[in-house]
Amino acid sequence: MKYDVTIDKELFNVYPEIRLGLLQFHADVKAPDDHFWEYMNAEVLPQVRSSGKEKNGVRFLV
8 A cells, every 4th residue: 555645834834843654553443431531531632732832723742
């Protein structure tokens, strides 16, 4: 498989040091875990939302 992935030039205006990395993996899809989403909503997402810059709804961590 061949992928052609580029970074939108507008993103360079907001975050000139932006770089792109790609990971390919396989996963077994399982039923949702309520505890995982409670943790994400209570601990992880508030930190992501409060850090970095944002442009057009895209958040950049610095």
